[in-house]
Amino acid sequence: MSDRYAVFGNPIGHSKSPRIHAAFAAQTGEAVVYEAIEAPADDFAGAWRAFVAAGGRGANVTVPFKQDAFALAEVHTPRAHLAGAVNTLWLDADGRVRGDTTDGVGLVRDLQAHAAPLAGARVLLLGAGGASRGVIQPLLEAGVDTLRVANRTPAKAQALAALFAGSGRVDGCGFEALEGDFDLVINATSASLAGELPPLPETLFASEALAYDMMYGAEPTVFLRWAEARGARTLDGLGMLLEQAAESFWLWRQVRPETAALRERLRAEL
Numbered sequence: 001m002s003d004r005y006a007v008f009g010n011p012i013g014h015s016k017s018p019r020i021h022a023a024f025a026a027q028t029g030e031a032v033v034y035e036a037i038e039a040p041a042d043d044f045a046g047a048w049r050a051f052v053a054a055g056g057r058g059a060n061v062t063v064p065f066k067q068d069a070f071a072l073a074e075v076h077t078p079r080a081h082l083a084g085a086v087n088t089l090w091l092d093a094d095g096r097v098r099g100d101t102t103d104g105v106g107l108v109r110d111l112q113a114h115a116a117p118l119a120g121a122r123v124l125l126l127g128a129g130g131a132s133r134g135v136i137q138p139l140l141e142a143g144v145d146t147l148r149v150a151n152r153t154p155a156k157a158q159a160l161a162a163l164f165a166g167s168g169r170v171d172g173c174g175f176e177a178l179e180g181d182f183d184l185v186i187n188a189t190s191a192s193l194a195g196e197l198p199p200l201p202e203t204l205f206a207s208e209a210l211a212y213d214m215m216y217g218a219e220p221t222v223f224l225r226w227a228e229a230r231g232a233r234t235l236d237g238l239g240m241l242l243e244q245a246a247e248s249f250w251l252w253r254q255v256r257p258e259t260a261a262l263r264e265r266l267r268a269e270l
């Protein structure tokens with residue numbers, strides 16, 4: 001019999017995770033079934049418990065439940081603590097609920113797969129919400145030189161940067177104070193969802209810079225169009241989605257799926 005996994009979100013109808021994990025299962029021969037579950041906004045824990053009672057082994061967790069999943073997990077990885085969020089849950093051999101986050105490593109793997117500037121790079125991270133917090137430590141571990149967090153509400157950027165002050169490489173500011181040449185600019189705001197562009201200065205990119213948007217779609221986001229017009233190479237977040245899924249699959253099954261060919265197939269399906 002197959003082992004049951006799921007992604008929990010609200011809404012969840014457009015999630016690509018079932019498609020991705022079905023492809024991983026077919027590719028690796030793992031006996032896995034994976035479904036999408038819309039949990040009530042106010043009862044993620046109840047939906048998880050019902051899933052486990054019905055034989056569920058593990059889950060991905062997306063908006064708006066990543067903090068609820070953090071609260072629910074009994075054992076957290078260090079990177080989940082740093083992110084303050086959990087996107088992957090599973091039951092260990094003792095029946096304890098384990099929580100990890102694979103978003104940050106997913107971003108870094110996708111950047112590496114596209115030969116993005118990382119080691120020694122000057123990085124600008126736009127936004128200071130949960131999406132930003134989850135990727136800072138993995139970017140530091142990838143060897144970036146400096147990481148500036150810029151946010152519409154400057155105090156939130158400064159507060160987020162302060163969590164990583166020990167590294168000596170992270171600072172925070174508002175958009176109006178932004179200046180400098182960056183090798184890598186990552187949009188982790190939700191502005192792209194609304195078709196909006198953060199108020200960015202005209203000169204932002206070093207030569208051969210990469211602009212990355214965590215959002216993705218059939219068309220480039222406003223931010224990626226803006227960046228391309230200013231000479232940057234651009235990449236959207238489809239690969240991050242795929243790589244975080246591959247890392248979750250690894251946590252559950254100790255089998256690492258191959259992602260390059262699937263990335264092309266997902267791109268063609270957008």
Ligand code: ATR
Nearest residue numbers: 127128129130131132152153156189190191196198
């Ligand atoms: P997430 O978990 O996806 O990061 P969040 O915690 O709600 O979501 O954070 C959203 C981020 O996008 C914030 O940094 C927010 O800026 P504020 O802190 O000033 O609210 C940013 N954001 C949302 N819409 C934006 C817009 N139109 N322009 C610039 N930044 C925006």
